Amino acid sequence: MDKLPEPLFLEILSRLDDLADVSRCRIASKTFETAYPHLRSINQQCTLKRYLNSRPGTGVSGEMKSLSISDFWLQSCRRRSVLLSLVSSYYRKVKIEMVKKQNQLSVKNAWLSVENLSPTPMLTSLTLESVRLVRLNKCFPNLKFLNLIGVSGLKAPCIHLLNLKTCHWTVPDSLFSLTLITPTLSTLRLECIKSTRLDVEAPKLFHIHLDIEPRNFEIKKFENLKTVWLKSRNIGDLFETFELAETVENLTVDTRDWPRGATGSSNFTVKCVFTIFPNVSSLCIKSNVWSGFEACYRPLYWETWDVRKALKAFSAYLLLVYPSVTFSCVSGVLDGCMGVSEVSLLIHDDVDSTVSKSFISRCMTQCRPRLNWRWGIWREGMEDSWITDFDGLSG
Incomplete structure (x- = not known):
């Protein structure tokens, strides 16, 4: 084993989830001991066994770039962790070259204290999951990548980070107001199941993924927005929160809380897509939205809206509850969007x-000619699979 190259030993050490295991490897092999000072990433998971035995951890190497820590919630929810202070102290002691590197911190299941915490400008990537935290901006002023999943403790926060490029935030139900001011942000994913007042100011935004309710949501006009993913119980109302978005080229629409085969009403129409996003070239309609669209289908409707030539690619997730209705809707969309290929x-x-x-067979023979068809199978929670052999269709 000692004949293996050093990069492979480093890869093994970086994949271990317990610092004790790292220490055991160092004792078991001289090659592991030699490779350890060059280690750049360590994962530390606080398990029930560790909690009961109260076993202390070990230190980290002098050139650490990535640190992932998962605490044990039964103990961590009862006391504040000084982890951030330790990380901040560590970064202040390392070489100035650390500022230029992508330094990452991931913390799960912890109550993080920010008392007497000095700013940590070296940290550029932060992931917090199931964490309590009361302050963010001043602690990590140079963040470029921010993931907040189930973070509580922030009261009416205003995220004002000048260097942030990517943000994924699952907003807790306890939060009633959120302001996001990020002049360099390019990718934003917001998931907010409960109605929360959201103000987003990100002029350079390129991609946005919104899973929200449209009430109390204010969104500024984005001059560079290209890709939009919208999910809401009321997708039509969410559309109305956007100003005219002429730059958007790729659009996906989805909705929640529609039971399979439901025949309820929906305020989604293809016409409203082109009213807000007149230059969209690729449109994807998820199954719940499409089911509502079928339920409100009116054949004469297609004569009332302009033929759109900007749309080039169209995709939809189908249930085929009533195949003839589904066919009429698909055919109608294609007849109304003559640019689709x-x-x-x-x-x-x-x-x-x-x-x-x-x-x-009906679609390929009866819809307008010269279309490139692609067929697939989908299921909730599974990856889509594309059909190359029709005889292999499952049933």
Whole structure:
């Protein structure tokens, strides 16, 4: 084993989830001991066994770039951790070259204290999951990547980070107001199940993924926005929160809380897509939105809106509850969007293969000609799979 190259030993050490295991490897092999000073990443997980035995951890190497710590919530929820102070103290002691590197910190299941915490400008990537925290901006002024998943303790926060590039925030129900001011942000993902007042000011935003309720949501006009993913119980109302978005090229729409096969109403229409996003070239409609669209289908509707040529690619997730209605809707979209050349349709895995094959055959023979068809199968919680052999359709 000692004949293996050093990079492989470093890869092994960086994948271990317990510092005690790292120490054991150092004792067991001289090569591990030699490689250890060059280690750049360590994962530390506080398990129940560690909690009961109260075993202390060991230090980190002098050139650490990545640190991941998962505490044990039964103990960490009862006392504040001084982890951030330790990390800040560590970075203040290292070489000035650390400022130029991508230094990452990931913390899970902890109550983090920020008392007497000095700013940590060296830290550029921060992930907090199931964490209590009361202050952010002053602690980490140079963050470029920020992930906040289930973070509590912030009261009406205003995230004002001048260098932030990517942000993913799952907003807790306890938060009633959120302001995001990020002049360099390019990618934003916001998940906010409960109605919360959201103010977003990010002029350079390129990609946005919103899973929110539209009430009390204020969004500034984005001059560089290209890709939009929208998910809401009321997708039509969420559309209205946007000003005219002429730069958007790729759009995906989804909704929550629609049971399979539901015949309720929906305020989503293809026309409203082009009203807000007139230059969208790729449109993807998820299954719940499409089901509501089918429920409100009116054949004469298509005569009332302008033929759009900007749309080039169209995809939809289908349930085929009523295949004839689904066909009419697909055909109507294609007739109304004469610029479409690429069509991707995914059929739910529970649909009988005979029904699927019949629907596929009808689309390819009766819809307008010269279309490039792509067919797939989808299921909740699973990756989409694309069909290359129609005889292999599951049922």
